[in-house]
Amino acid sequence: MDLFGMLYLDELSHGLANLSMFPYFDMAHYIVSVMALREQPGALDVSRVSPLACWFSSMLYCFGGAVLSGIMLAEPPVAPLSNGTSVLLASIIWYLIFYCPMDVVYSCTALLPLRLVLSGMKEVTRTWKVLGGVTLAQKKYKDSLLVMIAIGWARGAGGGLISNFEQLVRGVWKPETNELLKMSYPTKVTLMGAVLFSLQQTHYLPLQKHHLMLFYTIFIVVNKTRMMLTGSSSSPFAPIESALYKALFTGYSPYAALTGELHKAGTDNSITNRTACCGTTKESKENRSSGQNHSSSPGGGVESSPKAKEASEAEDSKKIN
Amino acid sequence: MDLFGMLYLDELSHGLANLSMFPYFDMAHYIVSVMALREQPGALDVSRVSPLACWFSSMLYCFGGAVLSGIMLAEPPVAPLSNGTSVLLASIIWYLIFYCPMDVVYSCTALLPLRLVLSGMKEVTRTWKVLGGVTLAQKKYKDSLLVMIAIGWARGAGGGLISNFEQLVRGVWKPETNELLKMSYPTKVTLMGAVLFSLQQTHYLPLQKHHLMLFYTIFIVVNKTRMMLTGSSSSPFAPIESALYKALFTGYSPYAALTGELHKAGTDNSITNRTACCGTTKESKENRSSGQNHSSSPGGGVESSPKAKEASEAEDSKKIN
Amino acid sequence: MDLFGMLYLDELSHGLANLSMFPYFDMAHYIVSVMALREQPGALDVSRVSPLACWFSSMLYCFGGAVLSGIMLAEPPVAPLSNGTSVLLASIIWYLIFYCPMDVVYSCTALLPLRLVLSGMKEVTRTWKVLGGVTLAQKKYKDSLLVMIAIGWARGAGGGLISNFEQLVRGVWKPETNELLKMSYPTKVTLMGAVLFSLQQTHYLPLQKHHLMLFYTIFIVVNKTRMMLTGSSSSPFAPIESALYKALFTGYSPYAALTGELHKAGTDNSITNRTACCGTTKESKENRSSGQNHSSSPGGGVESSPKAKEASEAEDSKKIN
Numbered sequence: 001m002d003l004f005g006m007l008y009l010d011e012l013s014h015g016l017a018n019l020s021m022f023p024y025f026d027m028a029h030y031i032v033s034v035m036a037l038r039e040q041p042g043a044l045d046v047s048r049v050s051p052l053a054c055w056f057s058s059m060l061y062c063f064g065g066a067v068l069s070g071i072m073l074a075e076p077p078v079a080p081l082s083n084g085t086s087v088l089l090a091s092i093i094w095y096l097i098f099y100c101p102m103d104v105v106y107s108c109t110a111l112l113p114l115r116l117v118l119s120g121m122k123e124v125t126r127t128w129k130v131l132g133g134v135t136l137a138q139k140k141y142k143d144s145l146l147v148m149i150a151i152g153w154a155r156g157a158g159g160g161l162i163s164n165f166e167q168l169v170r171g172v173w174k175p176e177t178n179e180l181l182k183m184s185y186p187t188k189v190t191l192m193g194a195v196l197f198s199l200q201q202t203h204y205l206p207l208q209k210h211h212l213m214l215f216y217t218i219f220i221v222v223n224k225t226r227m228m229l230t231g232s233s234s235s236p237f238a239p240i241e242s243a244l245y246k247a248l249f250t251g252y253s254p255y256a257a258l259t260g261e262l263h264k265a266g267t268d269n270s271i272t273n274r275t276a277c278c279g280t281t282k283e284s285k286e287n288r289s290s291g292q293n294h295s296s297s298p299g300g301g302v303e304s305s306p307k308a309k310e311a312s313e314a315e316d317s318k319k320i321n
Numbered sequence: 322m323d324l325f326g327m328l329y330l331d332e333l334s335h336g337l338a339n340l341s342m343f344p345y346f347d348m349a350h351y352i353v354s355v356m357a358l359r360e361q362p363g364a365l366d367v368s369r370v371s372p373l374a375c376w377f378s379s380m381l382y383c384f385g386g387a388v389l390s391g392i393m394l395a396e397p398p399v400a401p402l403s404n405g406t407s408v409l410l411a412s413i414i415w416y417l418i419f420y421c422p423m424d425v426v427y428s429c430t431a432l433l434p435l436r437l438v439l440s441g442m443k444e445v446t447r448t449w450k451v452l453g454g455v456t457l458a459q460k461k462y463k464d465s466l467l468v469m470i471a472i473g474w475a476r477g478a479g480g481g482l483i484s485n486f487e488q489l490v491r492g493v494w495k496p497e498t499n500e501l502l503k504m505s506y507p508t509k510v511t512l513m514g515a516v517l518f519s520l521q522q523t524h525y526l527p528l529q530k531h532h533l534m535l536f537y538t539i540f541i542v543v544n545k546t547r548m549m550l551t552g553s554s555s556s557p558f559a560p561i562e563s564a565l566y567k568a569l570f571t572g573y574s575p576y577a578a579l580t581g582e583l584h585k586a587g588t589d590n591s592i593t594n595r596t597a598c599c600g601t602t603k604e605s606k607e608n609r610s611s612g613q614n615h616s617s618s619p620g621g622g623v624e625s626s627p628k629a630k631e632a633s634e635a636e637d638s639k640k641i642n
Numbered sequence: 643m644d645l646f647g648m649l650y651l652d653e654l655s656h657g658l659a660n661l662s663m664f665p666y667f668d669m670a671h672y673i674v675s676v677m678a679l680r681e682q683p684g685a686l687d688v689s690r691v692s693p694l695a696c697w698f699s700s701m702l703y704c705f706g707g708a709v710l711s712g713i714m715l716a717e718p719p720v721a722p723l724s725n726g727t728s729v730l731l732a733s734i735i736w737y738l739i740f741y742c743p744m745d746v747v748y749s750c751t752a753l754l755p756l757r758l759v760l761s762g763m764k765e766v767t768r769t770w771k772v773l774g775g776v777t778l779a780q781k782k783y784k785d786s787l788l789v790m791i792a793i794g795w796a797r798g799a800g801g802g803l804i805s806n807f808e809q810l811v812r813g814v815w816k817p818e819t820n821e822l823l824k825m826s827y828p829t830k831v832t833l834m835g836a837v838l839f840s841l842q843q844t845h846y847l848p849l850q851k852h853h854l855m856l857f858y859t860i861f862i863v864v865n866k867t868r869m870m871l872t873g874s875s876s877s878p879f880a881p882i883e884s885a886l887y888k889a890l891f892t893g894y895s896p897y898a899a900l901t902g903e904l905h906k907a908g909t910d911n912s913i914t915n916r917t918a919c920c921g922t923t924k925e926s927k928e929n930r931s932s933g934q935n936h937s938s939s940p941g942g943g944v945e946s947s948p949k950a951k952e953a954s955e956a957e958d959s960k961k962i963n
Binding site for chain 1: 393
Binding site: 024150175181249 | 719813
């Protein structure tokens with residue numbers, strides 16, 4: 001029985017691994033990406049003022065991962081443009097979503113059931129992109145785990161990682177926030193995927209490639225669906241993250257007592273540690289500043305910059321991917 | 322008679338195609354570029370405070386196209402520096418225009434007749450740069466029209482396209498505006514040239530290369546001269562642009578009625594469609610916001626960002642190229 | 643006697659040239675770099691909010707030169723990550739300095755005697771990095787002096803030159819200042835080193851490589867130690883810079899009288915010419931604006947931007963390297 005189950009899973013994972021992304025899954029990725037752009041504040045204004053900037057922004061949403069990993073590997077960032085069919089497909093979808101008469105296309109795709117299916121399909125492409133990045137990096141840098149993780153991550157979550165510069169195309173500049181300072185769920189799950197696939201490719205993870213593809217794909221699709229249905233933005237990693245953070249990054253510094261306390265509050269409300277750090281009451285902020293006074297060292301003035309605080313407090317920005 | 326005319330044109334275009342840009346036309350390009358930098362607000366201050374930042378900025382004005390197309394094709398952006406003669410020439414011109422005793426050089430070159438000749442010569446180099454970019458891209462990406470257009474455009478209008486980062490060198494940061502959001506005339510005419518030369522090189526445009534070079538060069542030189550003499554900044558493409566925009570980018574969305582109306586107003590005043598979009602009266606802006614209320618979709622909050630508005634309203638910046 | 647001195651120096655310089663940077667000097671470089679990051683305003687906050695952004699920032703401090711010179715030569719900017727041992731070493735040091743229990747490591751390294759030794763060792767790595775950049779550039783671009791200087795400079799002072807983008811990782815954006823507008827001492831001394839080593843490599847400077855290495859290393863170590871002990875930030879080049887500036891960049895323009903006067907004031911106070919330009923009294927600023935009114939030319943409005951002034955006045959930022 002167990003063997004049968006294994007065999008069945010094996011067949012399923014082989015089937016999945018041989019799935020072609022090209023027409024349908026890629027289309028779903030383009031549709032969901034362009035819709036995410038359209039829902040950014042100010043994006044509709046830009047689409048009326050300058051269709052070219054809007055198109056370029058859309059292409060960065062659709063091909064951001066390829067552009068970023070290209071730059072990181074010193075390959076032409078213009079290369080995605082050379083794949084005429086993909087660019088044509090993405091451009092048609094961009095046109096239909098932004099400028100379709102009666103706004104028919106956007107109205108349809110924004111319906112929850114269709115959106116759910118499309119988002120699920122988009123998540124499937126993530127597996128392929130992360131794996132593509134990892135194997136590409138492995139060809140150039142044999143067994144360099146860090147490079148493999150970096151390229152896999154960049155390829156899978158590129159749109160989010162370059163969001164500062166994508167926004168600049170639309171005339172928006174928000175330096176106080178970026179995906180490294182405050183990771184969104186897609187960026188986190190892509191990083192996890194990049195780590196897993198890199199470990200698998202270097203044989204540190206004793207798992208077949210197609211099995212890992214199946215497990216990872218099911219995990220991200222189920223999670224995305226759950227998050228869309230419940231409307232919750234809580235990450236499934238919150239407890240692990242919180243534990244890791246507590247174990248590694250608090251030390252016994254003048255900060256420690258404070259951040260520990262903050263964390264307890266954070267996990268109680270089941271929000272990620274990062275949000276927890278931001279959710280400081282005025283009182284605890286005063287504690288923190290008084291704590292800093294203790295830590296003033298001869299070498300340099302340790303002051304809290306108002307900008308960094310702004311950064312940790314800015315929570316309004318909707319994330320790409 | 323017609324044949325003779327053709328033959329004569331043929332000779333002329335062959336002569337033009339064999340023209341060497343090197344000493345004189347390149348010099349004109351450097352002079353006009355460095356003068357454009359000097360006339361940027363704050364540039365003279367920077368030239369006194371940090372000659373090095375001023376020199377680097379000048380080099381980006383002079384070689385911006387080569388740098389940008391280099392980055393896009395993953396070729397060393399430092400390569401233009403390796404052409405010692407060109408850099409030396411550009412540096413001498415930079416020095417004379419910014420620091421010449423008695424300001425003799427700038428005073429002379431700023432005289433209208435000389436400036437007219439120099440600007441005309443600079444426009445001639447545009448043809449060569451666009452064609453150079455297109456053929457370079459064709460070598461790497463055979464028949465990929467989009468890459469050829471992108472590289473030709475980047476090489477011809479590079480200084481303008483990277484202006485945000487060029488300004489950063491001088492300590493100026495204007496994220497709310499860029500050449501994609503609000504194209505200046507040189508950027509537009511270069512894009513048109515890149516499209517034409519790419520079509521010619523892939524044989525979609527049944528025209529000889531040297532004929533196209535002649536026609537395009539005459540067009541840009543005549544236009545530049547006309548614009549400098551009349552002081553008008555109206556683009557010769559305004560009617561075509563407006564028609565294209567109306568046909569393609571208005572759709573029947575809640576915006577359509579409004580943008581159509583705006584456009585009529587825009588073309589009446591013979592300003593480009595982009596300016597038209599910005600020249601909204603307070604009343605029409607209220608219309609627009611009420612229009613947006615209609616288009617509020619279930620998927621995401623469509624709000625107009627104040628930044629994007631700022632972007633479309635900012636009209637003070639003088640453009641490079 | 644003189645011969646003996648020469649021989650002795652020769653041996654010493656050979657010994658120095660064969661010194662391996664790897665474990666100890668590299669470690670000192672990482673420690674001093676990460677400490678410099680920790681002492682940036684707001685950096686400690688970032689280290690609590692997002693350890694990943696903090697780690698990435700630290701890596702840019704440690705490997706910024708390799709990343710920047712990689713980008714400039716179209717080599718993968720991700721390459722430094724492929725050197726696992728160095729990244730591991732730098733990461734351990736990052737972890738100990740930011741998160742060590744009781745803050746033991748930072749408290750120790752911040753003690754003046756230890757810090758003095760570490761800073762001296764870090765300066766030694768500068769020689770190796772500059773020379774590495776120059777020889778790397780020479781392999782690709784034979785005899786192109788400018789490229790060699792640029793790459794040598796980028797490799798030696800990379801962290802400082804990309805500081806705007808490093809700050810962006812931490813959510814800080816200060817466009818009004820950069821290392822080109824207002825060079826810090828490490829950036830200046832690295833530029834000087836890049837010029838010297840480039841001249842030596844192209845045989846314009848009649849000196850043996852290992853002799854130059856010895857002299858340059860001694861110069862930067864002694865200078866750094868002197869600056870740390872006296873707490874002075876005055877550059878040893880101030881008089882030369884001031885003389886060069888006066889000779890080359892003042893011309894007889896409407897500005898000249900003014901800047902000359904400013905300079906005298908500047909050198910009297912034994913501060914660099916750049917500071918001098920900024921240290922204008924209100925009165926001289928009025929002079930300057932009235933001077934500008936004279937220079938108003940037909941070609942363009944020469945206005946002083948408030949941003950550029952801000953830039954020259956901003957002096958609070960602590961510099962990298």
